[in-house]
Structures are given as C-alpha cells and as structure tokens.
Amino acid sequence: MRANFKLQRLFLDTPLSEGTKVPLGKDQAHYLLNVLRMNEGQEVLVFNGREGEYLAALAPSGKKAADLLIGEQTRPQPAEARLDFLFAPLKVGRLDYIVQKATEMGARRIIPVFTDHTQLHKVNEARLAANILEAAEQCGNLAIPELGAPVKFDALLESWDPARRIIFCNESQAGDNPTDILNGIEERDLALLVGPEGGFSERERARLTALSHVTAIPLGPRILRADTAAVAALTAVQMTIGDW
Template sequence: MRANYKMQRLFVEGALSGDGTVALSAQQSHYLTNVMRMREGGELLVFNGRDGEWRAGVAAVSKKSVTLSLAEQTRPQPPTPDLVYCFAPIKAGRLDYMVQKAVEMGAGVLQPVITQHTQMTKIGTDRLQANAVEAAEQCGVLAVPTVREPVKLERLLAEWDAERVLIFCDETAAGDNPVAALMGLKGRRLALIVGPEGGFSEDERRQLHARDFVTAIPLGPRILRADTAAVAALAVIQATVGDW
C-alpha cells in the first residue's frame, strides 16, 4: 500500500494499537500546535517503526502536551530493509543529506566508519538518528533504520559477518560499469561502504581487497563527492540486485 503524502506524518515512541491513545512529548506537542497549527479534531498519520502506520486525531491539547487518539491502521509494518550502509562521516550539512538519502534509498542500518582520511571523527549518533526519523516522516518510510556507534575500519572488517557481502566503492576499480560486478550478488545479504573525501588510504584499500567478503565496484569515469557517491551507489545496487 502506497504512502499518503497529503497528511502530516509523525514518528512517535509509544505503542500503537486499535482504539488507543498516544501522549506526545513536549517537543512534539510544540511542533504540532505551534508549527503545524493543529487543533483538536485535526488528523495526521503516526508510526513508531514497529506497529505500522495509523491515522490519528488530535484528542486533547494543553499548554505543554497533546494527546492523540488512534482511529485505524493505514499501512501494516513492513520488514526492516536488510541493506547495511557503512560510511565515513563528512561535514555536518552534507552528512545530514547523506543520511536522509540513505533512508530514502532503503538502508536498514547506518554504520559510521572512521578511516584515515575521515574529516569528522566525533559525531553525534542522536543527530544522525533524528535525521533518519525526519527522512522517514517526509518520505513515507515505516521501518526507520538503526544508527550504530562509529567504529574504526579495522574493527569493522575484523568483526564482519562473512555471509554478508560488503560492496566497496573503489575509485581505482577496473572499468566504468558496476552492473557486471553486482549481477553475481543476487540473493546475497548486502552492505555498502563509501569512503571519505579523499578516498581510502592505500593501506585501507589493501585491507578491503584482502577480504573474501568484499566486492569492489567502480562508479564510472567521473570523480564524485562522498555524498554523491553514496546516492549513486545505493541507486545502482537497489536497481540491479535490490528491491526495485
């Protein structure tokens, strides 16, 4: 069932079930009443990443809180996407964009990875999770990705599940077309890793190529920024061996 983009959507923490109510946080209550200008009787869609999407009405409004009453489930909860997206954090504004696009493109897990050339070694996962939630609200996504704590590349590779293929965007990979390399991965559990601005170091590239679970792909003849490379890679993976 397709998402309804005509109604406001809001992520909530509480459980959702028939004839139930949801008490919003002070921040969400402020947003709904002062930003969205909703009043008692107004309707919106709510989801929590577990219980599907529900049509809800504004049942009560006070100075600091809003209570919603649930009317009906509009979409059932889909499975969480299995695609793991690993990325070297970049500057804040572009990192927000990259996280939002990964959510839109069907990533189920967001894994920050610290590499030799990573620009931002200290990042707030709460901010990344908030960006993931915002993207889900805007794009009709019900299964909100999990944001993991950052890890160094060496640890990521050492603890990797070898049953999951790690697709490595390698700017030095032979050829310009990634489709041929991806076609052999149909039916496999997949992950994608995109490096930082400046790319992976030579030692990191050697580490990646040395792992049997890593598949290197090119991304064409152009030099792409890290956030652009992420969107391009996610799109070609989903179109070739994903859910498109």
C-alpha cells in the same frame, strides 16, 4: 498501500493499535498545536518503526498538551530492509545529507566508519539520529534505520560477519558500469561501504580486496564527491539487487 503525503507524519516511540489514546510529548504537542496550528479532530499519520502506520486524530487537552486517538491502520509494517550503509563521516552539512539519503533509500542500519583519510574524528550521534528520524517522517518510510556506534575501519572488518557481503566503491576499480558486477552477487543481505573525501587509502583497498566476502564496484567515468558517490552507489545497489 502507498504513503499518503498529504497528511503530516509523526514518529511515536510507543506501541500502536486501533482504538488507543497516546499522549504526546511536549515538543510534539507544541509542533502540532502551535507550529502547524492543527485543531481538534484533524488527522496525522503515525508510525513507530515496528507496527506499521496508523491514522490518528488530534485531541488537545490544554494549550500545551494533546493526545492522539489512534484509528485504523493505513499500512502494515514491511519486511526488514537487508542493506547496511557504512560510510566515512564527512563535514557536518554533508554528513547530515548523506544520513538523510541513506534513510530515504532504504538502509537497514547506518554505521559511521573512521578510515585513514576521514577528516572528522568524532560525530554527534544525537544529531545523526535526529536526521534519520526526520528523514523517515518526511519520505514515508515505516522503518527507522538503526544507527550503529561509530567504528574504526580495521575494527569493523575484524568483527564483521562474512555472511553479509560488503560492496565497496573503489575509484581504482577497472571499468565504469557497476551493473554486471552487482548482478553477479548472489547474497541479498548486504552492506555498502563508501569512503571519505580522497577515497580509501592503498592499505585499506588492499585489505578489502583480499577478503572473499567483499566486492569492489566502480561508479562511472566521472570523479564524484563522497556524498554524491554514496547516493549513486545506493541507487545502483537498490535497483539491481536491492528492494526496488
């Protein structure tokens, strides 16, 4: 089944099953009762990232409190995504954008990576997690990408499992079209690594290209902003060897 975008979607961090009643937290109750002005019996779609999506009916229990009565399952939980998204943090507005797009485009795990040219040296992990959750609610995803702890570039490579191939966007890679390179990759447990404004340093590119479990791809003839490159690369990977 496809997502029903006519109904409000809500993430609930609780087990879900037909016939159960789930009390809403203060913020979620306020949102449904006072922001959306929903009435008793009106329906929403709920998911927890583990057990699929369910129809649920609102049951107010006061001016500021409400429960949800869980009805039938509308979609089962899909298989776990197989693409990790590794990115150098950008300026705050673009940082929010890039995390939202990675969520919408099916990332399994999202990990900030501090590279030589990264302009930010600290990220607000709570803000990133909130952006991931909001994007999943809005786009119809049933899975919530895991937000990995921020890590330095060298530490990432030193601890990386070589069974999961890393694809990295290399502005100095010969050619314009990544399709042939991507189609030659046999693994399906993958990670996409996107650099910061200014790209990877020469040192970083040399270290990446020396690893047998790393593949470099170009992203066309034009110079792209880092956030644009991230979306372009995610699209290319998902359409050729991903889950689209």
